[in-house]
Amino acid sequence: MIKIENLVKRYGELLALDHLNLEVEEGEIFGLLGPNGSGKTTAISCLLALLKYDKGTVEVFGKTMAPDNYEAKKQIGVVLQNVAVFDEMSVRENIDYFCGLYVNEKEKRKSLVEEAIRFVGLEDYTKMRPKQLSGGLLRRLNIACGIAHQPKLIIMDEPTVAVDPQSRNKILEGIMELNQKGATIIYTSHYMEEVEQICSRIAILDHGRCIAQGTKEELKSMIKTGEKITIEGVLLEAENLAAIGELPHVFDTAYENQELTVRCSGAKHNLVRILNYLQDQDVAFGRVFSELPTLNDVFLEITGKELRD
Amino acid sequence: MLHLIKYRFICTLRDRTSMFWAMAFPLILATLFFFAFSNIGKNKLDTIPVALVQSTESEAGDAFGEFLKEMAEDDSKIIKVEELSEKKALDRLKTRKVYGIYYAQETPALTVASEGIEESVLQSLLDSYNRNADMMRSVAQEKPEGIGAAAEAIADYRNLVKETSINGKEVNGVLQYFLALIAMACLYGCFLGFTTSIELQANQSDLAIRRSITPTHRLKLVFVDLIVTFAVHFVNLMILLAYLKYVLKLDLGENMGGTVLVCAVGGLIGVAMGIFIGSCGNRKEGVKIGIMLAVSMVCSFLAGLMMAQMKNVVEQYCPILNRINPAALISDALYCMSIYDNPARYARDLITLIAMAAAFTVGAFLMMRRERYDSI
Numbered sequence: 020m021i022k023i024e025n026l027v028k029r030y031g032e033l034l035a036l037d038h039l040n041l042e043v044e045e046g047e048i049f050g051l052l053g054p055n056g057s058g059k060t061t062a063i064s065c066l067l068a069l070l071k072y073d074k075g076t077v078e079v080f081g082k083t084m085a086p087d088n089y090e091a092k093k094q095i096g097v098v099l100q101n102v103a104v105f106d107e108m109s110v111r112e113n114i115d116y117f118c119g120l121y122v123n124e125k126e127k128r129k130s131l132v133e134e135a136i137r138f139v140g141l142e143d144y145t146k147m148r149p150k151q152l153s154g155g156l157l158r159r160l161n162i163a164c165g166i167a168h169q170p171k172l173i174i175m176d177e178p179t180v181a182v183d184p185q186s187r188n189k190i191l192e193g194i195m196e197l198n199q200k201g202a203t204i205i206y207t208s209h210y211m212e213e214v215e216q217i218c219s220r221i222a223i224l225d226h227g228r229c230i231a232q233g234t235k236e237e238l239k240s241m242i243k244t245g246e247k248i249t250i251e252g253v254l255l256e257a258e259n260l261a262a263i264g265e266l267p268h269v270f271d272t273a274y275e276n277q278e279l280t281v282r283c284s285g286a287k288h289n290l291v292r293i294l295n296y297l298q299d300q301d302v303a304f305g306r307v308f309s310e311l312p313t314l315n316d317v318f319l320e321i322t323g324k325e326l327r328d
Numbered sequence: 329m330l331h332l333i334k335y336r337f338i339c340t341l342r343d344r345t346s347m348f349w350a351m352a353f354p355l356i357l358a359t360l361f362f363f364a365f366s367n368i369g370k371n372k373l374d375t376i377p378v379a380l381v382q383s384t385e386s387e388a389g390d391a392f393g394e395f396l397k398e399m400a401e402d403d404s405k406i407i408k409v410e411e412l413s414e415k416k417a418l419d420r421l422k423t424r425k426v427y428g429i430y431y432a433q434e435t436p437a438l439t440v441a442s443e444g445i446e447e448s449v450l451q452s453l454l455d456s457y458n459r460n461a462d463m464m465r466s467v468a469q470e471k472p473e474g475i476g477a478a479a480e481a482i483a484d485y486r487n488l489v490k491e492t493s494i495n496g497k498e499v500n501g502v503l504q505y506f507l508a509l510i511a512m513a514c515l516y517g518c519f520l521g522f523t524t525s526i527e528l529q530a531n532q533s534d535l536a537i538r539r540s541i542t543p544t545h546r547l548k549l550v551f552v553d554l555i556v557t558f559a560v561h562f563v564n565l566m567i568l569l570a571y572l573k574y575v576l577k578l579d580l581g582e583n584m585g586g587t588v589l590v591c592a593v594g595g596l597i598g599v600a601m602g603i604f605i606g607s608c609g610n611r612k613e614g615v616k617i618g619i620m621l622a623v624s625m626v627c628s629f630l631a632g633l634m635m636a637q638m639k640n641v642v643e644q645y646c647p648i649l650n651r652i653n654p655a656a657l658i659s660d661a662l663y664c665m666s667i668y669d670n671p672a673r674y675a676r677d678l679i680t681l682i683a684m685a686a687a688f689t690v691g692a693f694l695m696m697r698r699e700r701y702d703s704i
Binding site: 030064067068069070071086089090092093095097099100101102103104105107108112115116117119120121123164165 | 331332335338339342343530533534535537538539540541542543544545546700701702703704
């Protein structure tokens with residue numbers, strides 16, 4: 020459905036996109052994950068033919084994307100990072116206006132607007148102006164304006180930024196529902212939990228480059244970390260820490276503020292082996308956590324820095 | 329298309345800030361002007377009571393007494409003369425029943441009790457008499473045969489200078505302020521145009537990004553926005569004209585068609601200027617609004633909004649400014665309609681304004697038709 024090849028975009032000296040390659044298949048929720056400034060929004064802007072780029076090609080629905088590719092534009096819905104609605108119009112008027120930029124037929128538009136209002140749960144707020152809405156409701160209006168015309172491809176650029184948990188869950192459920200109804204979704208975010216929760220495939224961006232791409236399982240299998248064990252309230256000597264580092268499948272240890280973090284490659288009984296060692300050495304310890312690797316671990320191992328940096 | 333027009337109208341009319349500047353502010357300013365200028369030219373000086381003391385028997389004193397009596401009988405009724413003894417005259421002066429005492433003597437003199445407009449008028453009369461008396465004495469000494477002609481010339485002097493206009497209409501300095509105000513209102517369409525431009529340029533607002541990525545043809549969006557914004561501003565200007573003509577009862581001339589045409593072209597310049605400034609560069613919105621406000625206010629100032637004589641000062645020292653300043657051109661064209669009755673000058677102003685409107689509109693259109701940006 021979307022094919023981006025060798026996309027290069029410069030802002031003066033700054034290389035915003037560095038030979039970016041992406042492919043999105045029909046029916047998937049494709050996540051673009053990366054820290055702020057990694058090039059996610061720039062990539063989306065190039066994809067939508069808003070930005071000039073220096074090199075590369077962008078194809079949508081099998082055709083080169085250009086400002087006058089109106090056939091492709093008809094089938095695309097966009098939910099922008101910042102809320103983009105008219106303050107002078109009510110909730111219903113805003114949705115009707117933006118839907119009208121895609122759908123000319125009045126009757127059809129009317130039913131689409133009603134459906135969009137229901138979908139985002141704004142039935143009780145249709146006559147209100149955007150300034151009267153809370154942040155979460157405003158985000159829902161933003162989404163309704165982008166998807167009211169029921170597009171085949173929906174691009175969502177960080178739609179949950181500054182949203183309360185309740186509205187966030189509602190938004191994420193809505194995205195999955197849209198996908199189940201047949202829409203292909205590109206979802207950009209720097210919240211790895213969200214991306215992990217809803218995306219079928221993920222591309223991780225850093226400094227304008229795609230550093231990894233695949234399903235979340237594929238991404239996690241790319242790194243050494245198979246299990247991360249954290250033990251709180253533990254008093255260790257240097258020789259204890261060294262001994263733990265020597266245990267089978269352990270490849271990294273960190274000890275700070277009486278908290279031990281051990282990274283192990285994927286194998287069984289890692290936790291049992293570490294706890295047995297501590298008991299044998301008569302070392303007291305507090306709470307113990309064992310976690311599977313996250314996308315943050317993937318990012319950390321590939322780039323050497325936290326995703327949230 | 330109707331869908332776009334309908335919602336553009338809704339947005340423009342509900343945009344309180346832009347509508348305040350484009351519609352409400354000129355109406356408020358017109359009302360303030362009206363009250364501020366309502367007394368100008370209406371305060372007629374009352375007849376000034378003055379005492380005449382014929383202090384000595386002298387030819388010169390008699391002549392001055394005659395002059396004063398003639399002045400009192402004149403149609404202008406500047407003074408009312410009462411011949412009194414010096415004691416009575418001083419009593420009257422003390423009790424403010426007269427503003428001064430003229431002494432008809434060899435060298436005429438004036439005594440006043442305080443300073444004021446009336447006292448100044450009395451002093452001016454005396455000065456004027458003394459000047460003419462000196463002149464008559466000189467003529468009598470140097471060219472006695474011309475004394476009669478000189479006396480006639482003095483008598484006719486007041487008839488020689490009279491304020492008038494070519495077409496017989498009354499020249500009205502106050503009206504110039506209101507015409508400059510109409511010019512300012514035309515230019516204030518820039519606020520509406522500016523909002524339009526911000527909502528159309530993807531590098532200016534998120535709203536514009538959202539509109540740019542829809543399948544609606546960009547030129548259609550630009551066209552609708554421009555037409556609706558201009559239509560709203562034109563109605564604003566018509567409201568202002570109606571308010572000036574029917575509520576404040578200003579004489580805007582008989583050719584209202586010509587006046588409306590000037591307002592239409594002026595309004596288009598205002599709207600297009602706002603779009604142009606809004607589309608230029610990547611400066612912050614506040615900076616652009618500041619630039620816009622400064623441009624429109626400076627143009628209006630030079631057109632005489634704060635000082636009616638300003639346009640004449642510009643005409644004297646830098647006339648080219650009056651030829652390129654849209655506010656000056658608008659007020660001048662309106663003045664041609666209401667006072668000068670000068671079709672050639674009106675046509676020249678109008679052609680210049682149309683050329684300016686065309687240039688601004690084409691410029692604004694070229695700026696807005698961009699579809700891809702270097703940065704957003």
